[in-house]
Amino acid sequence: MTRSPHGLRLGRLLGVPIYLPLAGPALLLVVTASYAILLTRLIPRAAPAAVLLAAGCFAVLLTGSLLAHDLGHVAACRSLRLPVDRVVVSPLATGSVHAEPGGPGPECLVAVAGPLVTAGLLGLAALCAARTGSGTLPHAVLVLLAAANVLLLLFHLLPGMPADGGRVARAAAWWLSGSRATGTLVAAGLGRLLAMVAALIALMIAPAAGAAGLAGVAVTAGVAGLLWTGSAGSRDTAGGVGGGGPSPDKGHAGMGGRRWAGLLLVAAGVATLVPAYVGQTYRVASGSMRDTLRPGDRVLADKVFYRARGVHRGDLIVFRRPPGLEVPERDLVKRVIGLPGDRIEGRDGRILVNGRALAEAYLQRDCGEGSGRIPAITVPAGRLYVLGDNRCQSSDSRSFGPVDTHRVEGRAVLVVWPPSRAGTLS
Incomplete structure (x- = not known):
């Protein structure tokens, strides 16, 4: 040199x-x-x-x-x-x-x-x-x-x-x-x-x-x-x-x-x-995902790499509001609970996926057992069963059914704002 x-x-x-x-x-x-x-x-x-x-x-x-x-x-x-x-x-x-x-x-x-x-x-x-x-x-x-x-x-x-x-x-x-x-x-x-x-x-x-x-x-x-x-x-x-x-x-x-x-x-x-x-940033408008996400949080949704990786159970996804759902937000953030072919059921305050209890450390625990009661359903092909982490304040697949995968915008991977909450999502 x-x-x-x-x-x-x-x-x-x-x-x-x-x-x-x-x-x-x-x-x-x-x-x-x-x-x-x-x-x-x-x-x-x-x-x-x-x-x-x-x-x-x-x-x-x-x-x-x-x-x-x-x-x-x-x-x-x-x-x-x-x-x-x-x-x-x-x-x-x-x-x-x-x-x-x-x-x-x-x-x-x-x-x-x-x-x-x-x-x-x-x-x-x-x-x-x-x-x-x-x-x-x-x-x-x-x-x-x-x-x-x-x-x-x-x-x-x-x-x-x-x-x-x-x-x-x-x-x-x-x-x-x-x-x-x-x-x-x-x-x-x-x-x-x-x-x-x-x-x-x-x-x-x-x-x-x-x-x-x-x-x-x-x-x-x-x-x-x-x-x-x-x-x-x-x-x-x-x-x-x-x-x-x-x-x-x-x-x-x-x-x-x-x-x-x-x-x-x-x-x-x-x-x-x-x-x-x-990707694209989205503003969280409701408390349906507390305490993982809070109102006012801005999350970054990956729109490129998640397609190659595929959607996994437990992912946080952003999707367009399902038809007929009367909420002000155009895009919603929820957690994937069931993939196509999965049998979902909620009883005794727990979610069962294909007969096995789902471990949910992220769940908002002060909602009571009633928030987990879900009639048994098999997720159709091309759809995802999604729930909010705050089950007692969430409009999700319990009300509007499994989400069409074509409505998915991306996978939420980061909180980018406010700085005090910035970090990865899991």
């Missing part, structure tokens, strides 16, 4: 030198510490040493994901015989310095290579998470890694400069007009339009966001600022670009600072925008 003006030289990949900025080790520590705090809330029973190790692994995997994205661009450049000077990598961003492609086709190829690599990493992280036991540190790290790649992919698919999608838009306009400068101006204009839309969204959601959503508002506003400044920079350089010839040593070099800023927003937004991109 040698030191240079670009940072610490780590070696070469694809024939290109890879550098770690001098602040890189400090950034690794910052990311590790930040995500150790998040993982502690997600997996409160994990040992501190294990949490630190998992957070460190996440920081390294995040850095590797960002490096892989840029190596996709590098591989495309190498296939086109475009010189690549270097790649600088850190836990918050990467940037490659390479020559400008000489035509719209090569421009498009270089632009899409990075997002294609990110999409592959997203699929791999999601597959590994689906095969890892929920409620564990490896599962949490993989979910966060998948979320990071979702955000990175979404950012770079935006059809405006300085995102990779903006470079695709530039290639298309370049091809139609025959002018690189025109293509750059069109992509920069799209970037400014997207910036204004993002700013408008931030202004619209800010009044109703509340404390839990202010971080999301801040990230949305930050993306708007990034798009605006990035597109402005592209417009400023458009006048000096020729009519389609190569422009050495431009490429991602001009995007370096903006890419660092953009990916800093991505890294900062992972922890706060996981509910928006991996």
